[in-house]
Amino acid sequence: WAELLPHYQEELDNFRKNIITLKVQNESEIFKVAEALRPVDVQLLDKRLARFRIKEGERVYADQDFVIKGFSEELKEMSGIRFFFEKQITEGTLVHFRNENPVKVVVGYFNGHSFKLLSSPSLETNAQANDRGQADIRIANAMDIPGLYPVNIYTYYFEPGDNTLELGRGIVLILGFMDGTQEIAMHDAGFGGEENIEIIDWLFY
Numbered sequence: 001w002a003e004l005l006p007h008y009q010e011e012l013d014n015f016r017k018n019i020i021t022l023k024v025q026n027e028s029e030i031f032k033v034a035e036a037l038r039p040v041d042v043q044l045l046d047k048r049l050a051r052f053r054i055k056e057g058e059r060v061y062a063d064q065d066f067v068i069k070g071f072s073e074e075l076k077e078m079s080g081i082r083f084f085f086e087k088q089i090t091e092g093t094l095v096h097f098r099n100e101n102p103v104k105v106v107v108g109y110f111n112g113h114s115f116k117l118l119s120s121p122s123l124e125t126n127a128q129a130n131d132r133g134q135a136d137i138r139i140a141n142a143m144d145i146p147g148l149y150p151v152n153i154y155t156y157y158f159e160p161g162d163n164t165l166e167l168g169r170g171i172v173l174i175l176g177f178m179d180g181t182q183e184i185a186m187h188d189a190g191f192g193g194e195e196n197i198e199i200i201d202w203l204f205y
Contacts (some may be wrong), residue, residue: 024124034187038179039077045162060145060173061085062080069079070144073188076152078106078176085171093167095174102180104107104155107120108142108173111192112149118170121154125162129164132156138184143173150192155184 051097054057054075058068064085083093095105109120121134134156143151151173156165157180165174 002077002160006089034074034185036077037074037106037176037184038182039079040099040101040177041178042103042177044081045092045098048194052078053084054143054175057195057204060184065089066145066147067122068143069146070191072139072153072191074085074139074141074184074189075106075142080176080200081174088118088203089169093118093165093172093174095165096162097177098162098166099158099177100160102157102159103178103183106156106167106175106178107154107156107167108151108175109154110149110153110171110173111141114149115148116171118172119169120152132158135156136186138186140186140188142189143175144192153184 020133026118050062052060054068054071054077056068056070060066060080060082061080062084065092066085081095088089110117111120120137134154136154137152138155139153142153143152145151149172155178160164
């Protein structure tokens with residue numbers, strides 16, 4: 001029971017966050033395509049980091065062969081950062097960047113249970129989990145990468161200047177930098193996992 005409790009707590013935390021969305025959506029609106037995310041140019045201060053376009057067949061890790069099979073159309077203009085899978089597990093994720101305008105860093109957390117995954121932000125376990133507006137899922141099931149878990153999108157807001165996004169140990173995706181003034185209506189894009197996705201499932205993601 002002690003080993004299972006953290007998993008049940010995580011599901012409960014996500015359920016509490018996402019039940020709010022059902023108050024403003026009905027089932028016919030949950031799976032929908034919204035406005036494309038507007039990319040913003042930033043200067044990566046670590047020249048070793050490589051970028052990749054969000055498109056089918058694109059590898060998401062420098063040292064693994066996992067490729068994108070499908071993704072929400074909202075991400076089509078985004079360019080991610082290709083990290084090393086094993087290095088994320090042992091050292092975490094660090095991005096130093098310079099931006100002239102407000103930006104939101106688009107982060108993809110894997111929805112699953114594994115010691116290799118970085119847990120998504122949760123106010124239940126971290127009081128600073130919303131210091132940059134990152135506590136809520138923006139797009140559930142936003143990407144399908146065979147061999148990995150479905151991807152849920154969160155965003156981190158940064159003012160102009162020299163900034164750093166530092167995340168803990170575990171695999172996670174940095175999928176690009178978007179206009180900091182653009183809002184994303186919370187919804188489920190329906191990619192990843194089983195082909196016949198039950199609408200109720202996303203409440204726990």
